[in-house]
Amino acid sequence: MDTEKMKQDLGGGSVFEIGEPNTAFAQYFIGQSYLKMLTTERVGVGNVTFEPGCRNNWHIHHKGGQILLVTGGRGWYQEWGKPAQELHAGDVVNIPPEVKHWHGAAKDSWFQHLAIEVPAEGASNEWLEEVSDEEYGKLK
Incomplete structure (x- = not known):
């Protein structure tokens, strides 16, 4: 881990x-990420850190x-069928249920966000295909 760059x-x-x-x-990430669960009581909140790329x-x-x-840091969020959005410290992304999406770091920057799981009866995650290198490579 390059702590100075981070x-x-x-x-x-x-x-x-x-x-x-x-x-x-x-198995659901390309590259190295780090996770620190801040709380699992009532609402799950995790600090997720992504190495560049x-x-x-x-x-x-x-x-x-x-x-x-x-x-x-600097990162990306993208919903299926829509252009990717560049993210920076202070940005908030509200992801409705049933929306196919991905998020992660820019190629040249560490990226960090708090991930808050919105509680709901029967809530679950469905992990799907990787974001291809070709798709990701088009981002600036």
Whole structure:
């Protein structure tokens, strides 16, 4: 881990602890991510940190949806069939249930967000295909 680059990209460091390598979900990511669950009581909130170029697969949150609070770096969010949106610290992304999407770091920057799982009865995640290198490579 290039901690100096990470600190620079995240605006001097991380507000929340980076956490451990995200091995539990590694099969759904291209590149290295880190996860620190901040709370699992009532509402799950995780601090997710992406190394440059890291992104998760396309996925769908059934029932509850998800909210992303960007805390540092530069990254991307994209919904199926729509152009990707560049993300920076302070951005908020409200992801409705049943929307196919992905999110992750820019090629040249660390990226960090708080991922909030919106509670709902029967809520689940469906992990889908990878974001192709060709697709990702078109982003600036």
